[in-house]
Amino acid sequence: MELNFPKKPFRTHGGAAVPHRKHTAQQESVVMPIPAEVVIPMQQHAGAPCVPTVKRGDSVTVGQKIGESTAFVSAPIHASVSGTVTSVEKVLMPTGASVDAVVIQSDGSMTPDPDLKPPVLNSKEDFLKAVRESGLVGLGGAGFPTHVKLNIPEGKTVDTLIINVAECEPYLTADNREAIENAQSVLDGVAAVKEQLGIHRVFLAVEDNKPKAIQMLRQAAEKTSFAAEVCVLPLRARYPQGAEKVLIQSCTGRVVPMGKLPADVGCVVMNVTSVAFLADYLKTGMPLVKKRLTVDGPAIAHPQNVIVPIGTRVKDILAFVGCKEEPDKVLMGGPMMGTAIPNLDVPILKQNNGLTCFTGKETHVPKATACIRCGRCVSGCPMHLMPTKLETFVQTKDIDGLNAYHVMDCMECGTCAYNCPAGRPLVQAIRLGKGLVRAAGGAKK
Amino acid sequence: MTHQLLVSSSPHLHTPVTTRRIMGDVLIALCPAMIASVIYFGWRALMLLVISVATCVLCEYVSRRVMKREQTIQDLSAVVTGVLLAMNVPSSLNPLELMFGDLIAIVVVKQMFGGIGQNFVNPALMARIILLNSFPGDMASWPVPFAADASTSATPLGILSEGGTYTPDYLQLFLGNRGGSLGETCALALLLGFIYLLARKVIAPTIPLIYVGTVAVLSFFMGRDVLVDLLCGGLLLGAIFMATDYTTSPITTKGKVIYAIGCGCITMLIRNFGSLPEGVSYAIVVMNILTPLIERATRPHAFGVPRKKEKEAAKQ
Numbered sequence: 001m002e003l004n005f006p007k008k009p010f011r012t013h014g015g016a017a018v019p020h021r022k023h024t025a026q027q028e029s030v031v032m033p034i035p036a037e038v039v040i041p042m043q044q045h046a047g048a049p050c051v052p053t054v055k056r057g058d059s060v061t062v063g064q065k066i067g068e069s070t071a072f073v074s075a076p077i078h079a080s081v082s083g084t085v086t087s088v089e090k091v092l093m094p095t096g097a098s099v100d101a102v103v104i105q106s107d108g109s110m111t112p113d114p115d116l117k118p119p120v121l122n123s124k125e126d127f128l129k130a131v132r133e134s135g136l137v138g139l140g141g142a143g144f145p146t147h148v149k150l151n152i153p154e155g156k157t158v159d160t161l162i163i164n165v166a167e168c169e170p171y172l173t174a175d176n177r178e179a180i181e182n183a184q185s186v187l188d189g190v191a192a193v194k195e196q197l198g199i200h201r202v203f204l205a206v207e208d209n210k211p212k213a214i215q216m217l218r219q220a221a222e223k224t225s226f227a228a229e230v231c232v233l234p235l236r237a238r239y240p241q242g243a244e245k246v247l248i249q250s251c252t253g254r255v256v257p258m259g260k261l262p263a264d265v266g267c268v269v270m271n272v273t274s275v276a277f278l279a280d281y282l283k284t285g286m287p288l289v290k291k292r293l294t295v296d297g298p299a300i301a302h303p304q305n306v307i308v309p310i311g312t313r314v315k316d317i318l319a320f321v322g323c324k325e326e327p328d329k330v331l332m333g334g335p336m337m338g339t340a341i342p343n344l345d346v347p348i349l350k351q352n353n354g355l356t357c358f359t360g361k362e363t364h365v366p367k368a369t370a371c372i373r374c375g376r377c378v379s380g381c382p383m384h385l386m387p388t389k390l391e392t393f394v395q396t397k398d399i400d401g402l403n404a405y406h407v408m409d410c411m412e413c414g415t416c417a418y419n420c421p422a423g424r425p426l427v428q429a430i431r432l433g434k435g436l437v438r439a440a441g442g443a444k445k
Numbered sequence: 446m447t448h449q450l451l452v453s454s455s456p457h458l459h460t461p462v463t464t465r466r467i468m469g470d471v472l473i474a475l476c477p478a479m480i481a482s483v484i485y486f487g488w489r490a491l492m493l494l495v496i497s498v499a500t501c502v503l504c505e506y507v508s509r510r511v512m513k514r515e516q517t518i519q520d521l522s523a524v525v526t527g528v529l530l531a532m533n534v535p536s537s538l539n540p541l542e543l544m545f546g547d548l549i550a551i552v553v554v555k556q557m558f559g560g561i562g563q564n565f566v567n568p569a570l571m572a573r574i575i576l577l578n579s580f581p582g583d584m585a586s587w588p589v590p591f592a593a594d595a596s597t598s599a600t601p602l603g604i605l606s607e608g609g610t611y612t613p614d615y616l617q618l619f620l621g622n623r624g625g626s627l628g629e630t631c632a633l634a635l636l637l638g639f640i641y642l643l644a645r646k647v648i649a650p651t652i653p654l655i656y657v658g659t660v661a662v663l664s665f666f667m668g669r670d671v672l673v674d675l676l677c678g679g680l681l682l683g684a685i686f687m688a689t690d691y692t693t694s695p696i697t698t699k700g701k702v703i704y705a706i707g708c709g710c711i712t713m714l715i716r717n718f719g720s721l722p723e724g725v726s727y728a729i730v731v732m733n734i735l736t737p738l739i740e741r742a743t744r745p746h747a748f749g750v751p752r753k754k755e756k757e758a759a760k761q
Contacts, residue, residue, distance in 0.1 A: 013748075016460070018458060019458070170458060245748065245749070255748065255749050256749050257749045257750075257751065258747065258748065258749035258750045259749075260749070327450070328450065328451050329450055329451040329452075329453075329457070330450055331455075331457055335455075335456060335457040335458040336455065336456045336457070336458060337455050337456070338455060338457065339455065340450065340451065340452040340453055340455075340457065341450060341452070342449065342450060342452055343449060343450055344450070356457070358457065363451050365453050366459050366463075369464055369517070369520065369561075370517075370559075370560060370561050370562040370563070371562050372464055372467075372522075372561060372562045372691050372692060373562055373691045373692050373696055374467065374691045375691065375696035375697070378696050378697065378745065379649075379698070381745075382748065383747060383748040383749075384745040384746060384747050384748045385745070385747055385748075386696070386744065386745065388696070405744075405747075406747045406750070409747060409748070409749070412455070414455050414456030417456050417459070418456050418458060418459060418460055419460055419462075420459075420460075421460070421462050421463045421464045421466070421467055422463075422464050422562075423459060423463070425454055427454055427455060427456065428454035431454070
């Protein structure tokens with residue numbers, strides 16, 4: 001079968017030349033010692049929160065399920081260390097929501113759950129069930145439950161699998177390290193997904209500022225039995241290359257219709273760490289209990305990638321990595337889309353992939369001056385929106401205007417606000433605009 | 446209580462390009478033309494530039510103070526307006542008349558409409574038009590370059606407009622050795638500024654190229670001397686530095702194309718059929734006023750929204 005791979009990526013619109021600052025790209029990841037205590041929130045995914053299945057005083061083992069939900073769009077949560085549950089309490093999430101969390105005192109032994117075994121896959125249903133049981137969610141940051149994504153609805157055909165190794169956020173190199181250190185697992189995961197979903201065209205999409213990852217993935221791909229069906233595609237290193245819709249357009253030239261999903265244009269996009277984890281899970285049966293994070297930023301003495309149990313508090317990680325200065329601002333994720341956390345007690349979630357620590361002058365938020373209508377927000381918007389217009393509509397609370405200019409289709413990548421010479425908080429305004437539209441009864445079709 | 450951290454909305458990184466830096470770049474781009482004006486028209490040119498800038502900044506300062514608004518002179522936009530207005534007047538102009546123009550530009554056109562980013566026409570151009578109508582004699586007497594005395598001449602387009610004959614020396618026109626307002630004469634200096642603005646990504650080439658291109662095509666079909674039309678009458682100054690003003694030109698690329706074609710057409714209609722020798726100022730101001738309409742008509746097509754044709758195809 002002749003496969004249709006482009007020689008070079010398709011053109012996409014807009015974006016910004018953000019600085020890369022990938023200081024940790026060449027460093028081997030370090031496994032952090034087991035923290036004394038972990039805090040595991042019951043909501044680490046898009047969808048319904050889980051209900052704790054353990055109570056205070058219970059002893060737990062690594063990989064034991066401690067949170068479950070009956071809702072379809074959800075993913076179970078597992079203990080990341082062995083030890084004793086000291087409490088089940090409400091914690092404040094970086095988003096501002098308050099959710100239940102299981103606090104586990106580690107016994108330091110990391111005893112695995114004796115019941116864990118590799119899943120038996122006899123059908124596609126078995127596979128999807130196993131994916132759900134693994135607790136896997138989109139590890140690139142969105143946290144969308146993977147079993148939902150892979151459950152392609154009846155009537156839609158998917159012909160392309162895209163593995164997202166773009167990692168366009170400044171500082172972050174966790175996905176890059178995953179590709180370099182676990183290239184084999186990545187390809188094993190690709191093999192499993194393509195077999196289960198019957199896909200015969202796979203892109204491994206990497207920004208061209210990661211030559212080592214491209215090389216490792218190419219080598220691993222050549223050794224597989226389906227080498228002809230895999231294309232390692234270097235993409236232009238320009239933010240936001242890793243955004244799902246942008247990535248699909250770069251690889252296939254297809255445009256995801258507004259309000260639709262990648263499956264509507266025959267694509268499934270998975271993060272590289274997600275797909276590599278899936279391969280390991282199918283081999284060992286150990287669910288998602290640890291995560292690789294890039295810890296970087298001007299406040300960090302020795303920037304590096306660390307592998308930590310999920311639920312480790314940020315302060316424990318910073319104590320391990322070492323700070324040059326007390327950070328004034330800590331971001332979960334990279335500086336473009338990361339969330340600023342209110343304090344260092346916040347635990348690491350499944351979908352976190354970095355901690356960016358700013359201090360002093362980097363924390364400076366530009367003072368907003370008048371819009372000079374330079375148009376940089378419009379020419380930069382990957383969704384072809386007009387952020388400056390949206391901001392005006394927010395100021396006048398013009399719901400019709402917000403709908404007509406498609407405020408709900410903004411993905412909040414931050415390109416507009418990054419580019420704005422007047423330092424206007426455009427993303428913040430757009431978030432408010434979305435709130436206004438929701439309060440008024442949602443987007444009109 | 447644990448250590449409290451700063452929180453703010455993403456993104457947490459910002460471009461080093463600020464309004465002030467953009468205005469600074471425009472001033473740097475205007476430097477070759479300013480130097481050329483001083484070479485050709487002597488100390489009077491320098492004096493007018495200094496007076497104009499000083500008056501604009503003072504007007505901006507005072508009007509912000511009076512209106513109890515935040516001070517904006519540090520963004521350098523008033524300096525740019527001052528330079529541009531001085532560039533648009535003959536070196537023989539009475540400084541008081543120029544100061545009147547600066548007052549109109551900053552106070553009436555810019556600040557009364559809300560300051561930077563809010564004016565609906567280019568302040569320097571509107572002020573130039575008002576000067577042209579208030580002091581028609583002074584604004585249309587053009588000192589000869591390098592002249593020791595106060596001898597004046599008509600501009601090439603002025604001669605042609607009166608039905609006279611003009612034998613152009615293209616090299617001298619390109620270098621700017623002719624009668625004209627301070628900044629419009631030296632095409633070489635203006636083009637250097639254009640290249641700088643492009644290299645610094647301050648402006649996109651869309652508006653200047655299409656504007657000048659439209660003028661060239663129309664000039665050819667009207668049977669005029671194309672090179673004279675391109676090099677004379679402030680076309681380059683207008684196309685590069687005035688028509689590209691962010692505030693008064695469309696944000697969208699399609700809009701910029703329509704706007705620039707409009708500028709070119711109006712310029713040539715005035716030059717060929719109007720009683721004025723040149724029409725750059727009026728052309729740009731008219732298109733400035735049309736900008737909000739053009740922008741509304743050329744809204745970018747949002748990602749993934751079916752186009753009209755596709756919608757119709759889907760219905761069938």
